[in-house]
Amino acid sequence: MGRLSIGPEGASHDPDEGYRTCSECGGDCIPEPSGADGMGIRIMWVCPQHGIHSVVDPFAHLREQDRLDREREYGE
Numbered sequence: 001m002g003r004l005s006i007g008p009e010g011a012s013h014d015p016d017e018g019y020r021t022c023s024e025c026g027g028d029c030i031p032e033p034s035g036a037d038g039m040g041i042r043i044m045w046v047c048p049q050h051g052i053h054s055v056v057d058p059f060a061h062l063r064e065q066d067r068l069d070r071e072r073e074y075g076e
């Protein structure tokens with residue numbers, strides 16, 4: 001799974017990562033933001049021929065940090 005980096009200029013992706021390449025045809029996929037599941041934003045990589053082939057959660061590490069913070073606060 002690849003990684004998105006969030007910087008001062010917005011979200012960017014590392015072109016060396018494989019998540020944007022379709023595993024079936026090797027073609028470049030189109031990133032489509034999705035926030036429909038209520039768990040925050042996801043980036044779906046959609047191949048024009050083969051459909052969605054990977055979903056990236058650019059904020060997973062932030063939620064994990066948030067969870068750890070909450071555990072520390074209320075956990076004991």
Ligand SMILES: [Zn+2]
Nearest residue numbers: 022025047050
């Ligand atoms: Zn494809």
